[in-house]
Amino acid sequence: MRIAVRYTLLGLLVFVLVACAAMGLYAHANRFVAPQARHPPAPLAEVAPAPDDLQWHAYGGDDGQTRHAGIRQIDRGNVGHLREAWTYRTGELARRDRWGREGKFQATPIIAGGSLVLCTPFGRVIALDPATGAQRWVHDPQIRFERRPDERFNCRGLARWVAAAPVEAGSCNERLILATTDRRIVALDAASGEPCAGFGRGGEVQVPLDRADVREGELQFAAAPAVIGDTIVVGSASGDNGRIDAPSGAVRAFDARTGAQRWSFDPIPRTHDPVASPTWHGDSAARTGQANVWGSITVDAARDLVFVPTSSPSPDYYGGLRKGANLYANSMVALRASTGERVWHFQTVHHDLWDYDLPAGPTLLDIRPADAPPGAAAVPALAFATKSGFLYLLHRETGEPLAEVEERPVPPSDVPGEWTSPTQPWSVGLPAITPQALDVADPFGLLVFDRRACAEAMSAARYEGLFTPPTTGHGTLVYPMGAGGANWGGLALDPARNRVFVNTNNAVQHVTLLASEEAERRRRTERDREVALMRGAPYGMMRAPLLSPIGLPCNQPPWGQLSAVDLATGRIAWQVPLGNTRKLAPLGIALPLGTPNFGGPIVTDGGLVFIAATMDNLLRAFDADTGEELWAGELPYAGHATPMTYATGGRQYVVVVAGGHPVLGNEIGDAVVAFALPRR
Template structure:
């Protein structure tokens, strides 16, 4: 009887998804499941997918210089009869879903030559329908977007016209709360979230420049008027609610960040926002911020009406590794001990998956506080333990020994072995050091902003991960200028005014290949009912990275995420070769790959239009990752009659 009830409830969930008929949110739904009820494309016919249409934004010509500092990470939404996305420069474009023909375009006029600290990035827009407005009224359904120059903009979803009653002429200028070192130090890269008539926005803030950095305040506004509703500062609130986490005299007064740069999730029925917060400033030295530093590095559930904390769960105590919570919290309903259970699944840079009760934040799988390496730099205050989930197992290796070094030849293998032997390498949470410390996984993950996809019919979570290492070396602050002058092209940051600057570099061989053994990118399916791994598949090849097109199944580091369909197919780009791939959701077998005109470091989406299922991805590359740049949006579909 219980199992029958469970099956009926899951059927209702799927039916609700199917009845929507669209992809109205960045993550498919407001809770970021990245699941579609579309089922025309299946493991049997997916090999027949062909390009249905291609659209170019024109940025390769109009913003040629700025493209060198951009990443096209956008995922379109399907709303009001249009496929809508934002370019890296915050232009909002609406296309005909069946042909890719442009319908309207809005340009917020981001200045050319502007240099944001986190590249030009716009991951998506958010739609909201005003139940109190007449259906045909202007801005009855509106789109919200945060910009790289710190504005929150509201547009009519049907026409792209600014919603003039929102803020001032359709936009609200976000005040970072302090003077910036340069205009691009503070920006908005991820889509806002909306619940109960309140729209909230986070921020992306440049790392490691200073202790007294902008705070990671999340700001809420009335979705109709743009008037401020509340603010949530993870650091100040952490000091109030967890005094032991920010001892008196520590930096609650001048430490910044703990910002929400990744996408947030919303639960309309519960009236909750779910925030993935980052580390406090600076990333690699916490001597000025003793304590666990809650609510940083946490999943935080906020009341949509008031901004009050309902619950929080910290994934890393006193972070000195840049292990932000980097991904949208996945609001899932799992088959838990024979009954449906509403939960939050959070993937992390460390490779852990935390499964939390959605109402209380209590872990469903036990989380143990385990001792971790100590012996931090002079002045540091390390946490003696870190939270480690009993299940699921970590999705990536978390330790690399000299004898495990990899190389294409004996020469570069030996060089990697010597590099690892010369630095601290004691496993996950080894503290940064003047000697140099191996961070494995690196600050790009494990998992990252691409988040995860969830199939409610099977309680399966699909996660793509990267496997690479960083070497983190602390530099006495008095030596910073000399170190920077000696290596101007390397990442050396001041962390002022602490006693330590920092150098961060990838652990690479003389041939510029990772020193850890492949695979370097994986796609993994996790059963959230049991906490077990169902399958793992290699994601990507060095085909577009090597001087010649080699297709070794080595995987690559990846940026972007997966989606899953009721047809039983997982779609993902993300890898550093120019392909969109399809995997069998049941077995993990790679079934198809479609060639892209540029890097696909974005999360795809899918929808049905006039009886045909399309899969769409932005193909514009990622400047920092070194993939091919472009300004393409590409749609694939089955040929008519297939």
């Protein structure tokens, strides 16, 4: 007996040792190796000094949000030599104590007043020397809060305004515009960081809550403001699915000189609108909130137009109390910048039940269709991507589609009291940028039990394709999920090719409607789940990504992608996985399966697309022609932000903030990292 036990234990020990050795060998074979290490670049030749280029003056690089830079010192031939030039730490983690880990560091810096300037999640504005990263000045608006805001702490960027004629002797003719979590518009002198005394009261304007029942933290500012002429335009963010009468999603405009409010536009018609009001049954528009503009805003100064991407009305997943198509929610809306008057709209989702907000402002371009005759004039256009995986191309002046869009029948709801649109818009003239059809018979799973569990969960839920409405019981599969598809990173445009680049997520979301009483109970008892009450509706909601028992998405990878689309031909030029598992899997196993990604790409005249966004703590460079990954640079934390680039002192720099993400669960940080070619 003892001998048998001894041999059994020895056998187990041998099995464990063999398994560990096999695991170690597998991990070694699948470790991360940067592309520049796998394929070392040719020795760095003499690099011509880059002319100074400090033109990245707006959140998206320029007013049209092209995220394009005409700098070419770093190119496909030498990008493999890119090195960290400097790193700056904001110090917010130490400064904010427990709140520091509730910040979303997603800012894209801009150039203003000769400095590289950015905002932290807590609204601190920091000016750095663009060449060294040395701090020049800091302004802290001292945001006021007693509890965590619904959308946490965030400041994705700043705006810049330059006076056409001097407004104050010696200061504030070039201004930085900050929109804070606690709803203030702050104007600072771009050179010194001092508040502009002639703007509002002491350099700031407090935007009040529009109703007595809206609490502090329920409505906030997070995205970068937009500036057009002497007008500042600001959207807002508010927590989803709290109640049917959520805060108003009004877009506001302010005088850049004085801070006086010039106009506001509410995407939900509170008073009679001959176009929008008929799309709301009864008085539902009066008691519905949101349809807010929480993403970036694009402007066209030459045409006096502001383009605002609106979100879903409240709540996201039940619309029985807001029956109708719900204009101007889920729409790209063009407003007259001087008056706030609506010029045109294009709705991408009728009566949203899936959290398919428009997450980012459009990219402006002039396009010549592939079949246009020689010498034909370019058409003023705009392009944008959606959470549902569609890419749209519209005429900038009229909103008419320049690539075919058709209405297609979609499944009806089986929830009592709900209303669903019989059709939804389908962009068929341009390719889908992420898979939109889920094969429930082909789940993903690394192990047999893993795959079986996914198969059972997928077959139990309702799924009849894109736009399957939420339901009770076993719930609904929402695919693409509410986080995209595309998200707030928007598009990058190569204007020479009319080629756009966009990153997307690819995962399934499981959404279940719960009777109000059950939602209350499960919210109390299941703290690890997202259960929203949707107060005022007969249902609450529970949602989560559909994951296997070992925590992997149940749908087939890649779970993150980067795509290039040629707008003139309407074809995908290339599509590659974005992100690996080295920070998610044991032993640093780096499988190129793609990861959730938030942030966006930029493109340069060096033929490169730069993007961070992923959960693997890397900034990457891809060949804009082929999609080949040419370089990957280490970041101290995940860079869930859009990079930017500029040239000064003969060197081109690529800069991205790296701060992790409190919702994704990766490590939180406070770094700003710049990369450049080595000095010769």
